[in-house]
Amino acid sequence: xxxxxKIRNLSKRFxxxxxxxxxxxxxTLQNMFKLRMEKQDVDYIWALKNVSADIRQGEVxxxxxxxxxxxxxLLKIISRITGPTEGTIELKGRVASLLEVGTGFHPELTxxxxxxxxxxxxGMKRAEIKARFDEIxxxxxxxxxxxxxxxxxxxxxYVRLAFAVAAHLxxxxxxxxxxxxxxxxxxxxxxxxxxxxxSTKAGRTVLFVSHNMSAISNLCARGILLDHGKxxxxxxxxxxxxxxxxxxxxxxxxxxxxxxxxKKYPFMNVVKIKRFYVKDAKGNIPSGRLFNSERYDAIIxxxxxxxxxxxxxxxxxxxxxxxxxxxxxxxxxxxxxxxQVSPGPIKLSVPVPVELFANKSYQIELVSALHYTGWxxxxxxxxxxxxxxxxxxxxxxxxxxxxxxxxxxxxxxxLSRL
Amino acid sequence: xxxxxKERITIIRPEHGWVGINFSELWEYRDxxxxxxxxxxxxxxxxxxxxxxxxxxxxxxxxxxxxxxFDRMTRVPTEGIPYPIFSYSGLxxxxxxxxxxxxxxxxxxxxxxxxxxxxxxxxxxxISATFAGILDYIIAGLVLIAMMFFYQYSFSFLIIFVPxxxxxxxxxxxxxxxxxSALNVEYRDIRHALPFVVQxxxxxxxxxxxxxxxxxxxxxxxxNPMSGLINLHRMAFLHTHPPDFRGFLLSSGIALxxxxxxxxxxxxxxxxxxxxx
Numbered sequence: 260x261x262x263x264x265k266i267r268n269l270s271k272r273f274x275x276x277x278x279x280x281x282x283x284x285x286x287t288l289q290n291m292f293k294l295r296m297e298k299q300d301v302d303y304i305w306a307l308k309n310v311s312a313d314i315r316q317g318e319v320x321x322x323x324x325x326x327x328x329x330x331x332x333l334l335k336i337i338s339r340i341t342g343p344t345e346g347t348i349e350l351k352g353r354v355a356s357l358l359e360v361g362t363g364f365h366p367e368l369t370x371x372x373x374x375x376x377x378x379x380x381x382g383m384k385r386a387e388i389k390a391r392f393d394e395i396x397x398x399x400x401x402x403x404x405x406x407x408x409x410x411x412x413x414x415x416x417y418v419r420l421a422f423a424v425a426a427h428l429x430x431x432x433x434x435x436x437x438x439x440x441x442x443x444x445x446x447x448x449x450x451x452x453x454x455x456x457x458s459t460k461a462g463r464t465v466l467f468v469s470h471n472m473s474a475i476s477n478l479c480a481r482g483i484l485l486d487h488g489k490x491x492x493x494x495x496x497x498x499x500x501x502x503x504x505x506x507x508x509x510x511x512x513x514x515x516x517x518x519x520x521x522k523k524y525p526f527m528n529v530v531k532i533k534r535f536y537v538k539d540a541k542g543n544i545p546s547g548r549l550f551n552s553e554r555y556d557a558i559i560x561x562x563x564x565x566x567x568x569x570x571x572x573x574x575x576x577x578x579x580x581x582x583x584x585x586x587x588x589x590x591x592x593x594x595x596x597x598x599q600v601s602p603g604p605i606k607l608s609v610p611v612p613v614e615l616f617a618n619k620s621y622q623i624e625l626v627s628a629l630h631y632t633g634w635x636x637x638x639x640x641x642x643x644x645x646x647x648x649x650x651x652x653x654x655x656x657x658x659x660x661x662x663x664x665x666x667x668x669x670x671x672x673x674l675s676r677l
Numbered sequence: 678x679x680x681x682x683k684e685r686i687t688i689i690r691p692e693h694g695w696v697g698i699n700f701s702e703l704w705e706y707r708d709x710x711x712x713x714x715x716x717x718x719x720x721x722x723x724x725x726x727x728x729x730x731x732x733x734x735x736x737x738x739x740x741x742x743x744x745x746x747f748d749r750m751t752r753v754p755t756e757g758i759p760y761p762i763f764s765y766s767g768l769x770x771x772x773x774x775x776x777x778x779x780x781x782x783x784x785x786x787x788x789x790x791x792x793x794x795x796x797x798x799x800x801x802x803x804i805s806a807t808f809a810g811i812l813d814y815i816i817a818g819l820v821l822i823a824m825m826f827f828y829q830y831s832f833s834f835l836i837i838f839v840p841x842x843x844x845x846x847x848x849x850x851x852x853x854x855x856x857x858s859a860l861n862v863e864y865r866d867i868r869h870a871l872p873f874v875v876q877x878x879x880x881x882x883x884x885x886x887x888x889x890x891x892x893x894x895x896x897x898x899x900x901n902p903m904s905g906l907i908n909l910h911r912m913a914f915l916h917t918h919p920p921d922f923r924g925f926l927l928s929s930g931i932a933l934x935x936x937x938x939x940x941x942x943x944x945x946x947x948x949x950x951x952x953x954x
Contacts, residue, residue, distance in 0.1 A: 273952065339689060339796035341951040348689040354796075362794045365716055367723045372716075379712045380795055408723075 261351065263432055263464040264314040264337065269346035271307040271332050271488075306332040308488045309346070314481070316351070316431075317462040319454075321469065321479035321496050323503050326639045328485040330468045334358060334434050337466065352431025352464075355382045359436070361421030366410035370401055370420055373409050377424045391427045398449075399423035419446055426453045432464045433457060451478060470639045472500045472581030504581065504645075514544045517625070517642045525635050529567045532635065533604075534560040535625040535642050537611060547645055552652040555611040559625060563605050568598030569630040572607060575638065578665045579620040579645075583638075586626070616648040617667035692948050698940070703798055710801040710808075717780070717809035732813035733820050736768040743885045753886050758917055762824045766911045767884035769821055770842070773814040774850050774903060775875045781806040781854025782871050785862050789954045799947050800940075803858040807851050814843070821914060830915055838913040838920070845925075846906050849932035855939030859946050862954050883907050888924075898924070902931035 307329045314320050322330045335341045337348060338356035363380040364373050374395055378388040388395075396402055399420040401412075409417060435454070455478060458465050469475055475482065475496055482499025484492040484506075492502050516536035524532065538544050540554045549555060557574050572589040589595050589607055611623075625642040627635040636642060650667070722728045740761055747753040748760035755763040784806040785792065785799070792799060825832075861867040882903040891898055898904035905921065905928030912920040 335793075335951065336689065339687075340793060342948045343689065343691050345691060350687040350689070352685055354687070356795065358794045359790070363791050365720060367720045368716065372719065376712050376716055379708045380791065380797070385708055385712075 261316050262313040262349075263316040263318070263351045264312075264466070265349040266310055266312045266314075266337075267347050267349075269307055269310045269333070269336065269348060270305060270344050271329075271336060271341070272303050272305050272344040274303045305488050307336075307343075307485075310485070310488075310490045311346075312483060312490060312493060314464060314466065316464055317458065318481050319458045319465040319467065319479045320481040320483055321467045321475035321499070322483045322485060323469070323472070323475060323499060324485035325641060325643075326637050327487075329488040330485055331358075331436060332488075333485070334436055334466065334468060338434055350432060353382065354432045354434065355425075355428045355430035356434035357381070357425045357428075357436065358434070360418055360425070364409055364417070364421060367408055369408055370405045370412070373420070374424055377421065378427075381425060381428055382430065383428060387429075395423045395427050398426060398453075415446075422446070422450055426450060426457075429461070430463065432466070434466045436468045437470060454478060470581065471583075472504065476500050476580070500580070504579065513644075514546055515623075515644050515646060516544050517644060520641075525633055526629055527564075529563075529565045529629065530570060530627075530635065531562040531564065532559070532625070532627060533562060534558075535644075537623070537644075537646075545646075547647055548649065549611065549613065549616075549646050550649050550651045551613045551616070553613070555613065556608045557611055557623065559607040561605055561607075563597070563600060563602050565602060566598050566600055567629065568596065569632055570597040571628045571630050573626040574609060575624045575626055577622040577624065577643075579622070581622075582665065584621070584665055613648075615666050615668045616650075617662050617664070618648060618650050619665070620645060620647045622646075696944050696948070698800075698944060699798070703801070706797045706801060709797050710805040713801065713805040714808040717806065718812055721809065729813075729816055732816040736765060736772050736817050737820060739768055740765040747885060754890065756887055756889065756918060758911075758915055759828050762821070762828050762830070762915065763887075763911070764885045765821055765824060766914050767882075767907050769814065769817050770846060770907055770910045771879060771882065771884045771903070772817065773810045773843070774846050774906075775879065776810045776813065777807040777847070777850035778853045778857065779871055779875060780809065781850065782857030782861060782867060784854065785858040785950065786865075786868070786954065792954055793951050799950055800855070800943060803854040803943075804851055806858075807847055807854055811843075811847075825914065833916040835913045835916045835920060838909055842906050842910045842913060842925070845929045845932050846903075846910075848936045849902055849906070849928075852932060852936030852939040855943045856935070859939075859943045862950050863946070878903065899927065900931075902928040902935070904928065906932075 310329075310333065322333065324330050332341075334356065335358070336343050337350070338354065338358065340356075340358075361373075361377065363377050365376060368376065374392065375385065375388055378395075379385060396405065399416075399422070401416055401420050404412065404416065409420070412420070433454075451474060454465060454467075457463050467475070467479060479496040482492075482494060482496040483490060484499050484503050486506070492499055514536075516534070518534050519532050535558070536544055537549070537555050537557050545553075545555070559572055559574075563570075573586050575586045576584045578584055587609060589609070595607075622643050622645045624638070624640065624644070625636055626638055626640070628637070629635065654669075722731060725731065727734060743764050744761050747764075753760065781803040784802045788802050791797075791802070857867050857871060878901075881897050881901055883898065884907060888895070888898045888904055888908060905924035905926075909920050909922070909925040912918060
């Protein structure tokens with residue numbers, strides 16, 4: 260078998276100044292002057308460093324790694340959106356990339372018009388779109404609204420239409436970024452099915468990035484694990500997922516405590532997150548084994564530098580295979596309002612809902628953002644901790660360890676006589 | 678389908694300095710230029726009451742206002758041409774030009790979502806932005822033809838220069854669009870400078886007054902490539918004076934210099950767009 264994608268010693272460097280934002284002519288002049296005067300070093304980071312890989316024709320490969328591991332940068336270089344700093348990639352065949360759902364959709368145009376616009380932008384010829392038009396409309400299930408501007412679409416319809424166009428691309432190489440996280444489960448399944456069909460029936464190469472580990476292990480044969488811009492493992496998808504999940508939490512005996520490393524996070528002028536940990540009723544930090552007989556709190560410590568109503572903290576629970584189970588938000592009770600919290604050190608605590616968990620392994624993660632502004636700690640960050648849960652006190656005499664499902668909430672059953 | 682793509686191999690490697698223009702690739706992606714231009718045309722008058730009539734309303738009312746100001750009040754000499762048709766014939770071309778450089782100059786920033794998510798030759802974005810205005814030009818041109826009947830001007834063979842002038846104006850507008858759109862990615866100053874440049878440029882162009890009025894500032898009409906274009910455009914319709922082909926050739930020369938230098942600059946910085954925009 261031939262390789263469809265041949266990656267050799269690929270590196271990509273970003274200057275930190277470029278990441279910070281755009282500049283005005285005045286700033287450029289100032290910088291030119293400064294550089295000449297001070298000869299300062301330019302700060303840069305390597306988003307990718309010396310990555311080499313081969314992906315065979317017809318292979319479905321999943322790329323996994325934490326946020327900032329370089330997954331998206333790799334996809335962007337393969338899609339030719341941005342260029343590498345060093346190294347080469349050799350691609351065999353037509354490439355279509357789907358890094359976002361509905362790229363190029365124009366809100367004022369109708370569904371029909373957007374199918375053509377989006378299709379051409381994604382790399383189809385107009386004749387191809389015409390030939391597959393009915394199929395696309397059918398897949399998206401939006402017949403009645405074909406002549407309505409998409410700005411009047413519900414978000415579900417919008418996503419369905421956008422994905423329908425993309426699903427009918429027929430490139431030799433299809434590149435898909437975390438796009439399945441939008442849309443309802445039903446439709447996600449339909450899309451995954453379609454992707455599977457593309458690879459198995461038509462023998463096309465698919466490169467797929469996702470945080471959804473079950474999607475990766477179900478869909479992909481091959482896995483590539485990136486960490487801090489380096490390729491650290493490549494093998495079967497199942498092995499790669501396993502290594503990733505083990506690596507994320509290092510080991511189970513580790514204390515359930517994460518201290519923010521001394522590095523730059525976004526919006527440090529608003530908040531500096533210090534620590535995220537779990538403690539039991541006696542105030543001790545447990546190692547990665549939690550019991551339903553005990554009471555635990557998840558605690559966030561941070562320095563608040565500004566009273567900012569946009570500040571958000573979530574705690575997210577995942578199953579062992581990376582499926583998101585639920586998220587709890589500091590705003591859920593409506594009692595916390597960061598626009599009214601004066602600057603200074605703060606501590607947020609929330610109980611760990613022990614009555615929910617089964618005898619299984621879970622992961623817990625702190626997620627933080629400025630609402631509608633940007634992520635501080637996006638999903639899949641380094642604060643993720645793993646724990647094993649034990650129902651050591653169980654009123655159920657038949658309780659077994661292999662109960663189906665991710666959770667095992669104890670709900671109140673009642674028996675009465677008819 | 679696999680047969681036609683078997684040999685197709687793309688090699689991605691770091692790019693330095695100026696990268697030549699890949700014409701076969703431009704041809705391959707021509708559909709994108711087409712759908713983007715069609716999108717611009719379709720979107721322009723969506724959800725408006727007057728629709729495409731806006732293409733006429735703008736130059737027409739500008740002409741009416743200038744007629745009141747410069748004809749009734751100050752009596753600008755227009756070489757024997759009635760002021761309304763004199764100014765309208767200038768405004769018609771000016772509108773195409775100013776609209777095109779504004780649209781084109783802002784086009785890359787307006788398409789940042791495309792640039793960061795999809796690959797295609799970026800040059801198609803500023804180029805396609807200069808096409809949509811041609812439709813407006815044709816619609817507004819119908820009013821000029823109506824005015825020619827009203828003022829009893831006939832068509833002469835000079836009318837064949839209209840498409841020629843329009844083509845050179847397109848080259849000039851695209852050249853400026855390439856410069857401004859690429860600079861705009863790096864320096865957001867351009868967005869603020871553009872409306873201002875357009876306004877000043879109009880007043881130093883013979884849109885609403887004849888070049889002869891410049892007197893000792895005649896050099897302005899020599900360095901301003903729009904002068905030769907507007908003058909020939911006017912004479913191509915109204916043919917009251919012998920057309921100034923020397924001025925036109927000079928304008929065309931400047932337009933080509935701006936176009937090719939814009940192309941060069943654009944291709945030099947293009948590879949950074951996705952990281953900087």
